[in-house]
């Protein structure tokens with residue numbers, strides 16, 4: 001855990017952020033600056049700085065993030081209308097919080 005990391009503090013339950021899903025490995029909550037009607041952040045509890053810092057041991061958590069998104073889709077009503085999953089990597093890629101997280105956006109009128 002990185003002391004000065006916002007997502008470590010959120011994932012550690014140190015803020016009043018409401019989790020839409022929590023497992024022993026990850027949490028899911030709404031982005032405070034949504035880009036779409038549905039905009040979730042899927043965040044590993046383990047501090048990993050960015051995609052560039054992934055190691056072989058992180059394979060499972062990456063799969064867990066995608067399966068969590070699959071499970072959230074029907075709950076958010078976007079499983080049939082569709083959604084996007086993406087990672088912003090480093091400043092030039094739009095990453096603002098340097099703790100790995102996957103975005104899930106959707107819910108547009110189709």
Ligand SMILES: [Zn+2]
Nearest residue numbers: 005008047099
């Ligand atoms: Zn962190």
